[in-house]
Amino acid sequence: MAKVPVTVLTGYLGAGKTTLLNRILSEDHGKRYAVIVNEFGELGIDNDLVVGADEEVFEMNNGCICCTVRGDLIRIISGLMKRIERFDAVIIETTGLADPAPVAQTFFVDDDVRSKTELDAVVTVVDAKHLPARLDDSPEAAEQVAFADVVVLNKIDLVDADERQALERRIRAINPYTRIVAANHCDIPLEQVIGLGAFDLERIISLEPEFLSEEHAHEHDEQVKSISLTATRPLLPERFDRWIADVLSIDGVNILRCKGILDLLGQERRYVFQSVHMLANGTSTQPWQPDEARHSRLVFIGRDLDAEKLQAGFDACVAASPSSREQA
Amino acid sequence: MSQPATLLEQRGHQWQWSAYVLSACFDAANNLAFALGDGSLRLLPAGSQQAPQRVEVHEGMALSMAAAPGEGFVSGGDDGRCVRVAVDDTLHDLATFPGRWVDHVASHSNGVVACSEGKRLHLYAEGRDEIVREFPSTVGGICFSPDGYRIAVAHYGGVTLCATRSADATPVPLACPGSHLSVTWSPNARFVLSAMQEDCLRGWRLEDNDDLVMSGYATKVKSWSWFNGGRYLATSGSNCAPCWPFKGRKGPRGCAPETPGDNQSALVTAVAGDPAHPILGIGYDDGQVTVADIQSGQEVIIKPPGDGAVTSMAWSPNGAWLAFGTDAGFAGLFPVSG
Numbered sequence: 001m002a003k004v005p006v007t008v009l010t011g012y013l014g015a016g017k018t019t020l021l022n023r024i025l026s027e028d029h030g031k032r033y034a035v036i037v038n039e040f041g042e043l044g045i046d047n048d049l050v051v052g053a054d055e056e057v058f059e060m061n062n063g064c065i066c067c068t069v070r071g072d073l074i075r076i077i078s079g080l081m082k083r084i085e086r087f088d089a090v091i092i093e094t095t096g097l098a099d100p101a102p103v104a105q106t107f108f109v110d111d112d113v114r115s116k117t118e119l120d121a122v123v124t125v126v127d128a129k130h131l132p133a134r135l136d137d138s139p140e141a142a143e144q145v146a147f148a149d150v151v152v153l154n155k156i157d158l159v160d161a162d163e164r165q166a167l168e169r170r171i172r173a174i175n176p177y178t179r180i181v182a183a184n185h186c187d188i189p190l191e192q193v194i195g196l197g198a199f200d201l202e203r204i205i206s207l208e209p210e211f212l213s214e215e216h217a218h219e220h221d222e223q224v225k226s227i228s229l230t231a232t233r234p235l236l237p238e239r240f241d242r243w244i245a246d247v248l249s250i251d252g253v254n255i256l257r258c259k260g261i262l263d264l265l266g267q268e269r270r271y272v273f274q275s276v277h278m279l280a281n282g283t284s285t286q287p288w289q290p291d292e293a294r295h296s297r298l299v300f301i302g303r304d305l306d307a308e309k310l311q312a313g314f315d316a317c318v319a320a321s322p323s324s325r326e327q328a
Numbered sequence: 329m330s331q332p333a334t335l336l337e338q339r340g341h342q343w344q345w346s347a348y349v350l351s352a353c354f355d356a357a358n359n360l361a362f363a364l365g366d367g368s369l370r371l372l373p374a375g376s377q378q379a380p381q382r383v384e385v386h387e388g389m390a391l392s393m394a395a396a397p398g399e400g401f402v403s404g405g406d407d408g409r410c411v412r413v414a415v416d417d418t419l420h421d422l423a424t425f426p427g428r429w430v431d432h433v434a435s436h437s438n439g440v441v442a443c444s445e446g447k448r449l450h451l452y453a454e455g456r457d458e459i460v461r462e463f464p465s466t467v468g469g470i471c472f473s474p475d476g477y478r479i480a481v482a483h484y485g486g487v488t489l490c491a492t493r494s495a496d497a498t499p500v501p502l503a504c505p506g507s508h509l510s511v512t513w514s515p516n517a518r519f520v521l522s523a524m525q526e527d528c529l530r531g532w533r534l535e536d537n538d539d540l541v542m543s544g545y546a547t548k549v550k551s552w553s554w555f556n557g558g559r560y561l562a563t564s565g566s567n568c569a570p571c572w573p574f575k576g577r578k579g580p581r582g583c584a585p586e587t588p589g590d591n592q593s594a595l596v597t598a599v600a601g602d603p604a605h606p607i608l609g610i611g612y613d614d615g616q617v618t619v620a621d622i623q624s625g626q627e628v629i630i631k632p633p634g635d636g637a638v639t640s641m642a643w644s645p646n647g648a649w650l651a652f653g654t655d656a657g658f659a660g661l662f663p664v665s666g
Contacts, residue, residue, distance in 0.1 A: 049388075051406075051429075052427055052428075054446060054447075054466065056465050056466060056484065058465075058484055058506075058507045058525070059505070059506070060506075060525065060526065061505060061506045061524075061526050069525075071465065071466060071484060071507050071525075072466060074525075075431065075466065076429075079389070079391060079406060079429065082348040082350060082365045082389060082655070083348075083365050083366075083388065083389045083406075084346065084347040084348070084364075084365050084366040084389070110525075111547050111548065112548070
């Protein structure tokens with residue numbers, strides 16, 4: 001049975017999360033959603049099921065200090081999956097100040113949740129006018145952008161073209177592979193926020209055109225930022241495995257997300273990799289085409305990242321000579 | 329060519345419904361009920377030759393069910409209701425919590441009924457005021473002590489033992505970091521055990537708080553059953569059904585569990601044992617149901633794989649019947665005496 005996709009909705013109070021939720025709930029989309037909210041507030045409930053949650057963040061006793069999960073979500077999602085009706089999607093609203101990591105990690109860690117549902121995307125709604133101030137004064141705002149597969153740049157009419165450009169640059173400096181969608185009153189097609197498969201390794205490449213573009217200029221000295229590593233020669237698989245496992249186990253607390261598309265020595269398929277803090281998964285996907293330039297790209301998003309050390313470690317995984325592929 | 333009839337088809341009864349079977353439960357008078365994901369209960373009075381009777385109880389789904397004191401059942405649902413269901417299918421609302429989920433229910437033969445919604449535990453007894461206790465996090469599971477004077481409550485950070493007849497008595501904390509998802513009290517009253525998010529059991533010997541860890545499970549332990557006069561606790565969560573010995577004063581400390589039902593291709597998802605004998609019903613995630621004698625080692629498959637994963641299992645108090653249900657709405661009742 002196909003797994004039910006789960007969309008996580010984050011964003012500061014007043015950014016427009018409730019507006020988006022109301023659109024999801026009221027629009028005539030012919031789908032049945034289960035929505036897990038913090039407060040019932042002004043939600044119009046029609047055909048869909050709305051469940052109230054208490055954000056209970058639990059530490060896991062698995063020797064990984066950053067591994068926290070949402071206990072209440074495990075309980076609610078396990079319950080939802082036993083109901084007689086099937087849901088087309090589950091949408092989880094988080095509180096304005098919430099760290100998205102425990103929600104995302106719940107979908108990596110818990111067997112029951114993982115067997116019936118899969119994380120589809122983290123969607124962060126931001127207020128175009130107020131985002132710069134939020135990024136300056138609160139680490140949570142930057143984390144929410146860092147985790148986002150989609151940033152809904154809401155209330156776009158309140159900023160001019162220059163402000164908008166600066167804002168998009170700033171978002172990309174934090175998170176180069178997020179998709180930015182501009183909106184007023186969250187008036188965006190729902191298919192741009194639901195059913196994206198952003199955590200689906202098979203779809204990572206096609207979904208993130210920005211991922212492959214060059215680095216963006218940094219105007220602000222962001223606390224949360226991204227580091228992009230590239231290699232044009234293949235990587236040694238075992239060395240890369242060992243290195244990335246070390247990096248995530250030592251610096252996983254500060255690495256919020258990591259995604260990569262890699263050319264591994266001796267493998268005809270792209271290896272796609274992603275992580276949330278210390279929890280990682282990877283798989284081989286589409287084959288490289290004969291006329292295609294093979295390369296590896298890996299992006300880390302996090303706090304206090306040591307760019308030189310990451311670069312050196314990554315470089316050490318690159319196969320020694322350009323001719324090594326021919327020999328392999 | 330048609331398949332040979334299964335033991336269940338030859339000797340027992342089986343039904344196919346359209347919703348997830350969450351719970352199978354016998355009351356003290358051996359009446360049987362199944363709680364379903366469509367909010368209904370299916371009632372089968374002891375000795376009835378009819379199909380179970382459908383009783384509409386909850387708006388959404390039933391989340392938990394227990395035998396009621398005396399006869400009948402108590403059911404909690406995601407419509408926020410805690411309902412007493414009599415065997416003649418009359419309903420009586422014990423409590424309603426609008427917008428909440430009643431996650432757990434339990435009862436004791438002394439007449440006390442307990443339910444939890446979110447972080448709160450509610451205790452009801454005739455002729456007394458309701459007792460409410462709030463915990464720092466959502467209640468994972470509840471279980472009465474054998475004498476009914478106390479109730480164990482599992483939550484994040486451990487288990488708390490509370491008095492059932494007084495709101496003033498100081499609760500006893502049994503601390504252990506992590507998320508505790510359910511709790512059980514040994515029939516000899518000496519041990520309390522909890523099942524954790526981290527695929528293990530924790531336990532406490534109450535006389536001296538000596539604590540136990542039972543690990544090695546492949547997944548969370550969601551089903552367990554005291555059987556053979558309380559000498560064993562059978563558990564799900566592995567490729568076999570580990571049965572921990574609780575014969576002596578030390579409990580399972582230093583002892584390996586019995587491991588009936590070894591199956592390389594499926595995980596045990598539900599267990600229920602004969603209250604008086606060393607015989608255990610074992611249900612798997614592929615739908616197979618086996619009955620195992622853990623003394624002789626003899627095992628009999630009463631139902632082959634298929635029809636969904638076994639979610640719940642119960643052995644009748646008189647030792648005569650084994651009932652089970654699956655996540656695909658299949659339910660069975662098998663005569664096990666003799």
